[in-house]
Amino acid sequence: MLNSQTFYNSRPDGFGVLEVASDPSAPDAPRKFVPLMRTALTGTVTGPLATLTLAQNFALPDQSTDILEALYRFPLPGDAAVTGVRVRFGDVEIRTTLKAREAAETDYKEAKRAGRQAALVTRESPDVFTLAVAGIRAGQDIVVQTDYVQVAKVEGAGWALRVPLTTAPRYVRADEADSRHADGQPLAVLRDPGHRFALDLTVREAERIASPTHALAVEGDRVRLREGEALPDRDCVISWGAKTEDAQPALRTWVHADPATEKAYFLALCAPPKFASAKKIPREVVLLVDHSGSMRGAKWEAADWAVERFLAGMSEHDSFALGLFHDTTKWFAERPRKATPDVVREAVAFLKTNHDSGGTELGVALEQALDRARVADTPSRHVLILTDAEVSDAGRVLRLADLESEKPNRRRVSVLCIDAAPNAALASELAERGGGVSRFLTSSPDEDDVTTALDEVLADWSAPVLTGLTLEVNRVRAEATGRTVALVVPGPASAVDIGDLPAGRPVWVVGRVPLDGDPLSFRLRTGAEVAAEVRADAGRATSGLKALFGADRVRRLEYVMTGGTSGDKLRAELARLSYDAADVGEEKVFAENARDTATKYVRELLVRESLAAGVPSSETAFVAVRTEAGQPVTGTVAVANGLPAGWSEPRFGSAGGAAFFSALMASPSSVASVDSMLMDFDGSDDLDNDDDGNTTTDFDPLERQRGINVPIPPAAPKFLYRKAAPPPPSVKVPAPQVPRPGKAPPLSRDIRVNVKAGQHVPADGVVLYDSATGGEGQLTFLAVTFGDKALTADQLDPELTLLLFVGDLASPRARVKLVDVLRQGGRRPLNVRRAANQPVRLALEDPAGAWTSGVPALEIVLGWKD
Missing domain, CATH: 3.40.50.410 (von Willebrand factor, type A domain)
Structure with a gap:
């Protein structure tokens, strides 16, 4: 069993992270974690709608004799609609069934006990899922494919898609510890979890495809990662522009008519124009x-x-x-x-x-x-x-x-x-x-x-701000996800509240209306003024809208269940979602009874809504069981999530569950190196005990993670020790800059740039500092001091800007307006990484020609940390 006070890559409740060392005598051998080898996202994006598949590949080395169960808590976009899960055990593919969670868990546990291969996908919170795969053996690849649809966010005149690749520990209140959503935590966190992420998307009708988070290889409409694979330590964000002929109007709609439900589902893009009437208001x-x-x-x-x-x-x-x-x-x-x-x-x-x-x-x-x-x-x-x-x-x-x-x-x-x-x-x-x-x-x-x-x-x-924005649709009883809807008098029409927005800021509205009646039409208003009006465009119809709307209903019911309401307040919340809550019961005196009654009632609604829409919830799950006989599981391992970039590496303590994660969130600390280990599963080091104290292989991964307390088995497992290889420079996160007892503070070699009055003429585009040599480190702040101490921010042109280039001399990593720096006391923070011998350049931008006669005397300091 892992000792969580000794091995930082273990969980306090006893989950281990299995590592295979091909040559234990070689301490510098590359790290290789199993059983998850690779996660790949594929699919097609058309306009704002993405139809995607996330494939997770599991395998064991050929020399392994173990039969393992893997547990992985992985993220998906919280606003996505999961439409199905498929599992392939070698050459045999099985489509999972969506069931009530308790029934799905029972099927999985029975299959595992019978030695059959099985997979279970549960949802802990809207954006965190748990995957359990039983029966992973050498020589057989297991692939779990999760299909989902997602709407891209508006990004200027184009779109942006956010794909989460890891899950950070989340703070859990004591009175939320029993909620499903509190389990939306990683099972383990490592700077390099051993598995990688790959991307292969087709983005249609797009131009200027780019990513602020990952280097891309773009060939026509095909988008992949430039390096093929990436460490899953940050969200992957893809952005693209709409083609000129498909530029965004003020109002654009997509509609799907569904005769089975007698509803029309719609997606509306509302992009309020920059009206001259928009103004700065108190x-x-x-x-x-x-x-x-x-x-x-x-x-x-x-x-x-x-x-x-x-x-x-x-x-x-x-x-x-x-x-x-x-x-x-x-x-x-x-x-x-x-x-x-x-x-x-x-x-x-x-x-x-x-x-x-x-x-x-x-x-x-x-x-x-x-x-x-x-x-x-x-x-x-x-x-x-x-x-x-x-x-x-x-x-x-x-x-x-x-x-x-x-x-x-x-x-x-x-x-x-x-x-x-x-x-x-x-x-x-x-x-x-x-x-x-x-x-x-x-x-x-x-x-x-x-x-x-x-x-x-x-x-x-x-x-300038536009106030009172609404989207009107020519139907009564309209519903819109996450927004308030009011009846318009005279009608018949419904008004969806959009809010107060800066002029020109687009937003999405997803909803549904009764199918019967006149053709659908939409009207965007700002106060009494009509900004745009359109009729439904059947040419852009897509069935994915129904799944998106259903997923939103499920998500909102989950939030009601964990929102702490009961009695009349619960009735009101459910009425907002168009549910009849007559049977919810009377207000309870004691909080425990009120919570239990409300949770039971909403859980039944949630299961019914989830199964009807075909999308998962925290109370339903996907399960697949292979009918062919297999071999008993000899051990259970957890797959680690990547430590999010920018986080200090956590030092795991002896606290468990919610208290552990709360402590981690309150005071994350840095670990210079960690020990990793290999546990040999030979039948004598099983991970669970029967009630009579005998060791068994029936470790239940579905117990609440904070309630797990697995004792050390009677027969001590074998361990192989070696020092973990240092993380690659691209994912190294610096330790917090706080001196520790007995240790010297971090080395600092600040860069000072002194400019004499009139030294640089003309001013615009002038390079103030240029260096192509130097070691790896981080620029942590920028400070500016003028030779003329009487100079104030009000005397400076507001467009005077310092541009900091690191590595790429065509695109600045930081833009610093001198007015802002002066108003905040002459110093502002930076967080810019510099690899060894990357060029660093500091330039001045003066578009109004305020300093055409020359730059005044000033000193610029760039804070440096090794």
Whole structure:
């Protein structure tokens, strides 16, 4: 059995990660983990709709004599609709059956006990699935194929598709520990988990196909990874532009008529134009900044910089509140305050002096934010959350957004999600229900500088705002996923609430309406003004819309089940989803009884809805059992997830389950090296005990992970030890820059660039610093000091920008406006990785010609960390 206090690649509850060392005497041999070898995503993307297949290949080395069961907790897009799972055992392919979860688990366990090959796919949370495969043996490949459809996000005039490749540990509240969603955790986390990801997509009617996260090889409409395979340590994001003849209009629709359900399913792209009537209006903004342990490092620094920059851009007509949250929430003031220069300075000081950290109590903080006093006569009210959203209590968090949406003076909720592998499902759903927008930024220094990306996102919040946007459809009883729908009088028509958006920001609306009646027509309004009107386009019909709508219904029922409602409140929540909740029962006095009654009632609805729609839920599962006789399983191993890029490597302790993950989130630490090991499964080192104490091979992977407590078997297993090979430079994550007891602080060799007055003429495009040599490291900050100490930000042209190039001298990794740096005290954070001997260039952009007579005297410091 693994000793979790000795081996960092083990789970505290006893799961091991099996590693095969072809030559144990060679400590530098490449690492090879089994049984998952490779994950590949294939499929076709047409317009915004992606029809995809995720194939997971399992195998054992030919010399292995073990019969293994593998457990892998893997991510899928939270807004995707899984339409089926197929399993191939060698040459035999079996399509799984979707059943109630308890029945599917029973089938799987019985098959495993009988020595038959089997596979089980369960859903823990909307974006995290568990795959159990029994009967993996040498010489036979096992492939599990998961089919799903997904709608791409709008990206300018084109689209973007986000494919999650790993799952980060999520904070679990004590009162959420028994929820299915709390199990949406990795079984193990390693910087190099031993398996790889491959991509092969066909993107039709597209141009300018690119990725901000991975190097691509694009041949016509075929898209693959340039290196063939990649370490699964971050989301894979693919973006592309629509062809010129297919440019986005203000309103575009796709419709699927389904006679079986007597419904028409629709997908509408609403892209409000930049009306001349759009204008800057007084805003009331509540800023919620995540200071939990998982935000440590570049994410924390960039988030704080973003807050400073945002506050500096507010006018004295705007009001704001500022809250910092982790285990608790600390507020700058009890009520929103006007954004005067003095108040802004006080808020920045408050931000910089509060560095305490802990867990991620996002829901508690959001409830306090929505409860803040509202400023009178403010037409635009917003909550802007900066977080990685790594929490498991999504049901209650989303319930807050639903309740807020019913208020006449509601606040819109938007999310800036910062992480290489964020909880994108929660962030997107929260923004949709909150009537706001969600944006995702990587925290990896190997990608774009996170602070530069935040600067670009926050520019949207300085744009003119369109308020009261609605999408009208000529039907009553319309339903729209994640949005409030109201009856239009006179009608017949329904109005779908879209929210307050910066002019020109597109959003999706997915819904369904009764099939009978006149041909479908849609109308986009901003207040009383009609922005666009279209009739349904049958030429763009697609059956995938029905699955997407069904998956959303299932997801929303799951959130209701975990949202903590009962009695009349539960009836109201279900009525919003068009369910008759007459039999839900009376309000209970004791919380335990109320929760059990509500959960039982919603679970029955959830199973029925899931099976009817043919999409999985947390209470249903896909199962496949091979009829041919096999061999008994001799051991169970967990497949590790890749440590998300930008995270410090966790040091596993003795805490278990939810407490372990909470501790990890609160204080992630760095591990310079870890020991790895091999367990030989020879029948004497089985992973479970019967009640009588006898060792058996019937280890139940379906027990709740936090309840597992597997004792050490009587016969000690054999171990082979060796030091793990160091991770490749491309995935190395630097340790936190906090001196440890007894250790020297990290080596720092800052780069100083001194410019004399008039040294560079003309100014625009001038190179201030250029170097093609140097070691590997990370640029951590940029500081600017002018020779003229009396120079202020108000005296600078706002378009003066420093461009930092690293490696690629054609595309800057960071764009730094001098005005912003000066307003924030002359220094801003960077998180830019530099490989050995990559060129580094610092250039000046002066499009207005403010410094055509020459650059003034200044000093620029680039912070450097080995």
